[in-house]
Amino acid sequence: MRIEMTTLAEQPVAGVHICFFTDSLEPSGLGVHLLNLMRWLNPARYEMSLVCPDTPGGRWLMERAACVGAVVHPLTVRDRRDQASIDRLYHILTSERVTIFHSQVGISWEGMLGLRIAHRAGVPVRVVTEHLPYLLTHPGQVAEHRETTRLAHRIITVSEGARRTFLERGYPAAQFICIHNGVELPPERPLGEAARVRQELGVRPGAPLLLTVARMTWQKGHSTLLAAAHKVVARYPQACLAWVGDGPERPQLEAGARALGLAGHIRFLGQRDDVPALLGAADLFVLPSRFEGHPLAVLEALASGLPVVGTRVCGLEEAVADGETGLLVAPDRPDELAAAILELAGNSELRRRMGQAGREQVAARFTARAMARATMQLYESLLCEALGRTDGE
Structure with missing residues (x-):
C-alpha cells in the first residue's frame, strides 16, 4: 500500500469524528447493531461517517445511516491489490480528520485491511467490534488477524462468551472488552x-x-x-x-x-x-x-x-x-x-x-441506550489516552 503516515493524533479535538467501517458484503445483524449505536451517540459530541460496500445489504444500511446523520461513503475495501479503494479510504480518513476509526467485523477475517489503512493514516483511536466468536482456522488468516489486531486500541466483543474464545487463543485480555448488543424496547402494538x-x-x-x-x-x-x-x-x-x-x-x-x-x-x-x-x-x-x-x-x-x-x-x-x-x-x-x-x-x-x-x-x-453509553465511555477513555488528556483538563 502506497500510504504516507500523517499525524492526526497531534491535531486538537473539539468535536470527535467517528468513521464506522465495514467490508461485510451483507451487513444484516451487524447493520442493525450499528444503527442502534448511531441513534444513541451524542450528536453534540460526535460526527459520524460510514464506509460500507455498495451491495444490496450495504445500501440498506447506508440509507438508514444517512437518516440518523451519518455521511455515507459507498466503498468496498477488501482487496489489497485494489490501490484505488485503498487510496480513497485513506483520503476519507485524512480529509475528514477522523478521530476514531471503528471497524465492525462480521467474521474475524473481515476488516483487517481497513484497520491497517486507519493505522497508516494516523487515526488516533482505532476500535474493532467482533460480532462473532473466534472462528479462524486457516493458518494465514490466523497469523494475519493476530498481527493486524495489534493495531487496534481496543476490541469489543458483543458477549462474554465471544470474548473468552479470543482469550483462550492467547490474545491479550487487556485489549478486549465486552459490550453487549442492545435493542429498543418496542411500544405496545395496535389493538387487533x-x-x-x-x-x-x-x-x-x-x-x-x-x-x-x-x-x-x-x-x-x-x-x-x-x-x-x-x-x-x-x-x-x-x-x-x-x-x-x-x-x-x-x-x-x-x-x-x-x-x-x-x-x-x-x-x-x-x-x-x-x-x-x-x-x-x-x-x-x-x-x-x-x-x-x-x-x-x-x-x-x-x-x-x-x-x-x-x-x-x-x-x-x-x-x-x-x-x-x-x-x-x-x-x-x-x-x-x-x-x-x-x-x-x-x-x-x-x-x-x-x-x-x-x-x-x-x-x-440489553438496551441500545446502555450499549451506546458503554461505547461512548470507551471512546472517551481511549481519546484521553491517545491525546494525553485527563477528565480535568
Whole structure:
C-alpha cells in the first residue's frame, strides 16, 4: 500500500469524528447493531461517517445511516491489490480528520485491511467490534488477524462468551472488552394487529405460530428446525412456522419442506419490513443456531415479550436465561428442539411468564441506550489516552 503516515493524533479535538467501517458484503445483524449505536451517540459530541460496500445489504444500511446523520461513503475495501479503494479510504480518513476509526467485523477475517489503512493514516483511536466468536482456522488468516489486531486500541466483543474464545487463543485480555448488543424496547402494538397478521399468514385460531428471523445460512440451523418440525406438526396439525430472511440455503430448505410434506406449514416470508408486527403475533421465537455472538433477533423477540427456544451456544446462553426467559437445547438435536417447542406451545401461562421476564431482562441489561453509553465511555477513555488528556483538563 502506497500510504504516507500523517499525524492526526497531534491535531486538537473539539468535536470527535467517528468513521464506522465495514467490508461485510451483507451487513444484516451487524447493520442493525450499528444503527442502534448511531441513534444513541451524542450528536453534540460526535460526527459520524460510514464506509460500507455498495451491495444490496450495504445500501440498506447506508440509507438508514444517512437518516440518523451519518455521511455515507459507498466503498468496498477488501482487496489489497485494489490501490484505488485503498487510496480513497485513506483520503476519507485524512480529509475528514477522523478521530476514531471503528471497524465492525462480521467474521474475524473481515476488516483487517481497513484497520491497517486507519493505522497508516494516523487515526488516533482505532476500535474493532467482533460480532462473532473466534472462528479462524486457516493458518494465514490466523497469523494475519493476530498481527493486524495489534493495531487496534481496543476490541469489543458483543458477549462474554465471544470474548473468552479470543482469550483462550492467547490474545491479550487487556485489549478486549465486552459490550453487549442492545435493542429498543418496542411500544405496545395496535389493538387487533396480531389477529390481522395471523389471518394474513393463514394461521388458524388457536394454532401455534412459531417465528424465526435469521439469514438462511448453515450457522442459523434452519435444517435442525426443519427436522424437528414434523414432531411439532404431529402434535399440532395446524401449526405454522414463519421464517423471515433469505440466504444461500433457502432453495434447499424449501425443497426439504416439500419433501417432508411440510410445505403447507412453513411460510418462507423472505425479507420483511414488519418484523415487529410478526413478533407481536407469534406465540414463541425459535433460533437453533450452531454458533452466535449475541443475536439481535433474539433480543428483539425477548423485548417484544416472546419466549425463545434456542441452542446452548456462545452468545445465546447470555441472551436467554434457560428456564426463565426461554428454553435452551444442544445444537443439531432436532428431537430436543421439538420437545422444547412442544413444552412451550402447550403452556400459555409459561409462555406469558417467560415473555414478561424476557422483556424485563432486556430493559435491565440489553438496551441500545446502555450499549451506546458503554461505547461512548470507551471512546472517551481511549481519546484521553491517545491525546494525553485527563477528565480535568
